[in-house]
Amino acid sequence: MNADKELDARGLNCPLPILRAKKALAEIGSGQVLKILSTDPGSVKDFQAFAKQTGNELMSSTEAGGEYTFFMKKK
Amino acid sequence: MDDQKKLTIIATKGTLDWAYPPFILASTASALGYEATIFFTFYGLQCLRKDLSCLKVSPLGNPGMPMKMPFGPKWFKSINWNIPNFIQANIPWYEDVATALMKKTIGNNGVATIAELRELCQEAEVKFLACQMTVELFGFDHTDFIDGIEYVGAATYFEYGGEADISLFI
Numbered sequence: 001m002n003a004d005k006e007l008d009a010r011g012l013n014c015p016l017p018i019l020r021a022k023k024a025l026a027e028i029g030s031g032q033v034l035k036i037l038s039t040d041p042g043s044v045k046d047f048q049a050f051a052k053q054t055g056n057e058l059m060s061s062t063e064a065g066g067e068y069t070f071f072m073k074k075k
Numbered sequence: 076m077d078d079q080k081k082l083t084i085i086a087t088k089g090t091l092d093w094a095y096p097p098f099i100l101a102s103t104a105s106a107l108g109y110e111a112t113i114f115f116t117f118y119g120l121q122c123l124r125k126d127l128s129c130l131k132v133s134p135l136g137n138p139g140m141p142m143k144m145p146f147g148p149k150w151f152k153s154i155n156w157n158i159p160n161f162i163q164a165n166i167p168w169y170e171d172v173a174t175a176l177m178k179k180t181i182g183n184n185g186v187a188t189i190a191e192l193r194e195l196c197q198e199a200e201v202k203f204l205a206c207q208m209t210v211e212l213f214g215f216d217h218t219d220f221i222d223g224i225e226y227v228g229a230a231t232y233f234e235y236g237g238e239a240d241i242s243l244f245i
Contacts, residue, residue, distance in 0.1 A: 013185040015103040019195055022106035040185075053107045 001060065001071050003035035004028050010039045010067065017043045018050055025056060025074050033059065036070040043068055080104075081239040082111045085232065088245060089118030091130040091174060091189070092140075096245050097122065098192035104241075105199035112239075113196075114232045116206035119245075120213065123205055123220045127190055131174040135163045145179040197223060204231060 007024045009017035017038045024034050036047070044061060047070050051058035057073040082104040086097040097119070101111040115122055121129050134140045142156040163169055181188065187195070197203075207226040210217070217226065225231075236242050 011185045013187075015099050015106075016185070016187055019102055019106050050107065 004032040006035045038068045083239040086119035089121030091132040112202040112235045114204040
C-alpha cells in the first residue's frame with residue numbers, strides 16, 4: 001500500500017503514538033494516507049478507536065514480529 | 076462548533092505518578108477532537124510549576140506500587156523489592172532515589188515525561204485552570220507557574236463542567 005507520509009512511532013508508549021499520528025495527519029491533505037509504525041500492543045485497539053471517533057479511515061492494521069503497521073486515510 | 080465534545084478533569088494529585096493521568100487523558104481527548112479543560116486544585120497545582128522537579132514518587136505506604144529496578148539483567152529487573160514501611164521511612168532521600176529510578180523506568184518504556192505531555196496539552200490548546208484559593212493557601216505565587224493559566228474559583232470550573240460530556244476527578 002502506498003502512503004503519502006510515514007510516522008515512526010516505534011518505541012513510544014501510550015498516548016504518544018496517537019498524539020504523533022494526530023499531528024502527522026494535520027500535515028497531509030484530505031484523502032491522503034498516513035503509514036504508522038508502532039511497537040505498542042495497545043495501539044492496535046487505540047487506532048481503531050481513534051479512527052472511529054475522528055472519522056479518519058483505518059484502512060489496514062497488521063502485525064509482524066512485534067511491530068504493528070497501520071494505514072490511515074485522512075477524512 | 077456547539078456539537079463539539081467536551082472533557083473536564085479536576086486534577087488534585089501532586090506526585091510524579093499521579094501527574095500522568097490528567098495530562099494523558101486531556102492530550103488524548105484533544106487528539107480525538109474534544110475540547111479539554113483541566114482544573115488544578117490542591118496538590119494538583121504542583122503539575123503546573125515551572126520547575127517540575129517537585130514531582131516525586133513515594134513507594135512508602137503505597138502497597139500497589141511494584142518496586143523494580145530499571146537496569147541490570149532480566150532476572151534482576153523482575154525482582155519486586157518488598158521493603159517494609161518502617162525501613163523505607165528511615166532511609167534518607169528515599170523518595171529521591173525512588174523518583175530517579177521511576178524516571179529511568181519511564182524513559183526505558185518510551186513513556187513521555189510530564190513536561191513533554193504538558194507541552195503537548197498546551198499545543199493542543201487544552202485549557203489550564205488553577206484554583207486561586209489553593210494557590211494562596213499553599214503560599215504559591217503566580218510566578219511559580221507556567222504561563223497561560225487562568226486563576227479561578229469553583230464556580231468557573233462548573234461553567235466548564237456543566238457543559239462537559241465527560242468529567243473526571245483525579
